[in-house]
């Protein structure tokens with residue numbers, strides 16, 4: 455039985471998620487509390503996703519790359535710009 459073939463796209467997403475977590479740890483040394491009142495919040499960090507601008511926007515064809523930080527207790531979600539965080543190349 456052979457090992458599964460590595461998926462380059464998944465490997466890239468995994469690396470971007472790892473970099474998002476490192477960015478958060480470097481930028482915010484103290485983990486935040488959930489604004490919805492969960493002081494003992496645990497957070498999940500996603501790989502970058504793209505928010506779609508409204509039709510007619512100057513960025514309609516590009517979108518906004520962000521990664522999400524989600525409270526695992528209630529689902530409250532924060533979005534961080536993945537370009538500013540250095541995770542997504544704005545020209546790539």
Ligand SMILES: [Zn+2]
Pocket residue numbers: 488489490491492495525526527528529530
């Ligand atoms: Zn919460």
